[in-house]
Amino acid sequence: MNATAMTDRRAELDDLSTRFVGAFNRQNLDDIMSYFADDAVYEDPYGKKHETLDDIRAQFDVVVNGKLGKISFEAEDRFIDPVAGKVMDSWVLRMWIGDEAKEERTMRGLDLLHWDGDRLVRKITYKQD
Numbered sequence: 001m002n003a004t005a006m007t008d009r010r011a012e013l014d015d016l017s018t019r020f021v022g023a024f025n026r027q028n029l030d031d032i033m034s035y036f037a038d039d040a041v042y043e044d045p046y047g048k049k050h051e052t053l054d055d056i057r058a059q060f061d062v063v064v065n066g067k068l069g070k071i072s073f074e075a076e077d078r079f080i081d082p083v084a085g086k087v088m089d090s091w092v093l094r095m096w097i098g099d100e101a102k103e104e105r106t107m108r109g110l111d112l113l114h115w116d117g118d119r120l121v122r123k124i125t126y127k128q129d
Helices: 003-025 029-033 053-064
Strands: 036-043 070-081 086-097 103-116 119-127
Touching: 003 029, 003 053, 003 070, 003 086, 003 103, 029 053, 036 053
Parallel strands: 036 119
Antiparallel strands: 070 086, 086 103, 103 119
16 A cells, blocks of 8 residues: 555544544434444454344444433544554543433543444454443
8 A cells, every 4th residue: 555545544544433433422323333344243342242233233222322321432542554444542431321411420441443445344342440
C-alpha cells in the first residue's frame, strides 16, 4: 500500500469508526448492526464470543435499549493500522440512570475493531475493572 493509499484508508477507518460509535451514542440498534459483516464476531468484555448477527444484536440491545439510561461513549485515544484494517479505540462510557437521569455512572474500556472494507468483521471489547 503506497503512502497516499495508506492516508486514504486511515481516514476511511477513522470515519467508519466515528460513525459506528455515533450509532451507539444515538442508541440506534439498526444503525449499529448495519456496520457488521454477515460473518462478524463480537467478543464481549467477559471473553464470550457472539458469532451470529442475531446474537450480536441481542448483546448490543442491552446497551442501547434504555435500561442503562442515556449513554454516551466519549473517545480517549484511537490508533489506526490502515494496512491491517484495525482500529483500537479507548473510551469512557457515561450512563445517566434513574428518574430524570440523576445518577451518573462511568466505565472505561477499549475496543479493537477489525474492518474488511467498510464492514466490521470482528469487535473485541475490554473493560477496565
